[in-house]
Structures are given as C-alpha cells and as structure tokens.
Amino acid sequence: MDKPRRAPAVEKSIPEVTETDIKIRVIGRVIKPDDSGFTLEYDKNSIKVDTQENHKEGTLVRVFGRPTNMNNELVLSSELIQDINSMDEKVYKKIKTQGL
Secondary structure (H helix, E strand, O other), X not given: OOOOOOOOOEEOOHHHOOOOOOOEEEEEEEEEEEOOEEEEEEOXXXXXXXXXXXXXXXXXXXXXXXXXXXXXXXXXXXXXXEEOOOOOHHHHHXXXXXXX
C-alpha cells in the first residue's frame, strides 16, 4: 500500500503569503531571533516564524511551513528550515525576476 504524499510546499515571496495557504516555502534573512522563533525578512518585507530551532541573526534561510493566525498576526509555523547562506543571492534574484 502506497503512503499518502505530502502536499508540496509552494514557493512564495513574503508579501504573497496568506492565511489560506496550506504549505509554503519562503526565503529570507533571520532577524530578531528569540525563544519563540525569529522574524524572516526579504526585500523589506517580513513575517514571524514560529520555531524551536535556533538560528543566528543575518543567516539566509528557506523556511517550509504553514501560515497561521496567532493573536491577529500572520505567523509561519515552520516544519523545516534550511540554511542557504552559501546561495548566491544576486543569482537567485535574477532567476526570480527574469524567470530563467
């Protein structure tokens, strides 16, 4: 018997994230880490990430998770966080804008 597949995480930019999204992935830099998570910022947009993992401020990460509403604030409940500091951010932006 086949195991049920997980829903794929849809790539979104931070301003595109909505509470109705099921599973997403977003890229950004860790800012303001604290005991309950951190704020993820990219291109002057930000979203709070709920996680038990510790990440250093300024680290470039890709967060896979589910958007939820916590205290009337959109929060990303993380399932997986990848450190992508070695990624060339300029190339990433070029690919995103030119669709290469």
